[in-house]
Amino acid sequence: MLRRTYSRFIFETIGDSRIFHHQRFINDLQTDCPTCKSCVEAREPYSQHWKNDHGAGTSHQIKIGPDERLLLERIETERIEAFMLCDGSVSGRTNDFLLEAGMEAVPQLLRFLSFGAAKLDVSIGFYVNVKKERMYYESSAMIVEHHLDIVESVDMLFSMLLEKISNYVMLQQRVPLEACVIRRMKVTVKRHCNPISVQWRSTAKLPLQYRVKSSDICTADNRAHMDTALFENICRSPKDILHIGLLPDALQVNLYCFRVCASSKELYAVPYLLRNDDVDNTPTFIIHTDIAGNFQGLQEICNVRKFLRADRQDRVFECRKCKSRFGDRVQFALHKKIDCGRGFMVWHFEEDAIELHHNCLPLPKGYFKHDWFGLGTKETVR
Numbered sequence: 001m002l003r004r005t006y007s008r009f010i011f012e013t014i015g016d017s018r019i020f021h022h023q024r025f026i027n028d029l030q031t032d033c034p035t036c037k038s039c040v041e042a043r044e045p046y047s048q049h050w051k052n053d054h055g056a057g058t059s060h061q062i063k064i065g066p067d068e069r070l071l072l073e074r075i076e077t078e079r080i081e082a083f084m085l086c087d088g089s090v091s092g093r094t095n096d097f098l099l100e101a102g103m104e105a106v107p108q109l110l111r112f113l114s115f116g117a118a119k120l121d122v123s124i125g126f127y128v129n130v131k132k133e134r135m136y137y138e139s140s141a142m143i144v145e146h147h148l149d150i151v152e153s154v155d156m157l158f159s160m161l162l163e164k165i166s167n168y169v170m171l172q173q174r175v176p177l178e179a180c181v182i183r184r185m186k187v188t189v190k191r192h193c194n195p196i197s198v199q200w201r202s203t204a205k206l207p208l209q210y211r212v213k214s215s216d217i218c219t220a221d222n223r224a225h226m227d228t229a230l231f232e233n234i235c236r237s238p239k240d241i242l243h244i245g246l247l248p249d250a251l252q253v254n255l256y257c258f259r260v261c262a263s264s265k266e267l268y269a270v271p272y273l274l275r276n277d278d279v280d281n282t283p284t285f286i287i288h289t290d291i292a293g294n295f296q297g298l299q300e301i302c303n304v305r306k307f308l309r310a311d312r313q314d315r316v317f318e319c320r321k322c323k324s325r326f327g328d329r330v331q332f333a334l335h336k337k338i339d340c341g342r343g344f345m346v347w348h349f350e351e352d353a354i355e356l357h358h359n360c361l362p363l364p365k366g367y368f369k370h371d372w373f374g375l376g377t378k379e380t381v382r
Contacts, residue, residue: 007261007268009036011046018042020049024264035262046271050257060148060260062111064292068367072115080361080374081190083109087183094182102158105370106187110150112367113189114291119205120144121190124157128165129181131173133348137165138186140343142334147291148207148258148267156334160341168346186375204288204296207258209267212329213306252276254284256301256308269308279304 012019022036040048064072074080085105087097106124114120125138139157144150166177173179205211255273260266269286276282285298286307301307317332318325322340326332349355361374 007266009268009270013042016042022261033261033263045273047273061293062291064115075374076191076193078376080376081188082375083187084373084375085185086371094180097183101185102154106154107150108368109187109372111147111291113191114147117191117193119192123188124161125186126161126182127184130169130175130179136347137161138345140338142338145205146207151265152330153334156331160338164341164344207267208333209330210307212333252282254282255287257287
C-alpha cells in the first residue's frame with residue numbers, strides 16, 4: 001500500500017493568545033508536528049508567528065555572504081558545471097554514503113547553486129564497483145524551477161538511479177544492489193541565470209506542489225479591486241513587504257508565505273497578513289523569496305481555497321508508459337519530467353583505468369560540510 005501524506009495548519013485562540021499548530025496526516029492518521037508550533041498575542045499580525053522562526057520554515061534557507069558570492073561568480077565565469085563528491089567526509093558503508101549524500105550533501109550544493117539562478121538543469125551520476133567491475137551510471141537531466149523543489153527532485157533522481165543500478169547488476173552480474181560499492185558521485189548542474197528583477201507582481205514559478213494543482217489558482221481576474229499604483233510604490237523596497245508595520249492600513253490585501261517543516265521537510269503555505277475575511281473579493285498574494293530569504297515579488301492567488309487545501313482526493317497514479325505507481329501528484333510529476341528514467345546511461349571502465357581531473361576547484365569546507373570539487377577545463381579554470 002502506498003503511503004499518502006498531507007499537512008494542514010490550524011490557529012487556536014486561547015484568551016489573549018493565538019497558537020499555531022502544524023498537523024500531519026499519514027494515511028488519514030493525525031499527528032501533531034513536534035517542531036512547527038508558535039504562540040503570539042491574538043492581536044498581532046500573523047507574520048509574528050514566523051518573524052524569528054529559526055527552526056521550522058527556515059531550515060531550507062542558506063546564508064550568502066561576500067565570499068560565497070565571489071565563489072558563485074567564479075563558477076559562472078569559468079563555466080564549472082560538474083561537481084565531484086568523494087567519501088572523504090562520509091564514514092561507513094555505501095548506504096551511509098548514499099543517505100548522507102541524498103539528504104544533505106547534494107541538496108546543500110543545489111541550494112547554493114540556485115542562488116541568483118532562475119532554474120537549474122541537474123543530472124546525477126554514481127560510480128559503482130561490483131565483482132571487480134567498475135561502472136558509472138548517470139541520470140538524464142531534470143529541470144529544477146524552484147529552490148523548494150530541490151529535496152524531492154534529488155529524491156526522485158536517487159531513487160531512479162538506484163533502481164536502474166539494481167536491475168542492471170541483477171541482470172548482468174546476478175547480484176543484488178547490496179553487493180555494490182558506491183563511494184563517489186558526480187553532480188552536473190547548469191545554472192540558467194536569466195536576469196530576475198524584484199517587482200511586486202512576480203513572474204516566478206510556484207513550487208511544484210502548488211503548480212500541479214491547477215493553473216487557475218494564479219490566473220488574475222477582475223473580481224478584486226485595489227490601488228495598484230499605491231501597492232507598486234510601497235513594494236519598491238522589499239522591507240515594506242517583509243515588515244508588516246510599513247504597510248498602510250488602507251491597503252486591503254491578504255498575504256501568504258511558504259514554510260518548510262523542520263521535522264518532515266514538508267512544504268505548506270500560511271498567512272502572513274490577513275486584512276479582510278472576504279477572500280472572494282480581497283486581493284490575495286503569495287510572497288516569493290529566494291533561497292537566502294530575500295524578497296523577490298508577489299504572485300496573485302485567485303482561488304485561495306484551492307491553493308491552501310490539501311488534496312485529499314489524491315489517488316494512486318499509474319504511469320501509462322512504465323506502469324510505475326505513485327501516491328501523490330508531485331512524485332508523479334517528477335517521474336514524468338525525467339521521462340520514466342529513459343535516457344539514464346551506464347559506462348564501463350577498464351580495470352586499470354585512471355580518471356584524471358587537472359583543474360579542480362575545492363569548495364570551501366567553511367561553508368560546505370562535505371568534500372566537493374568543481375571540475376573545470378584547462379581553458380576556463382585558473
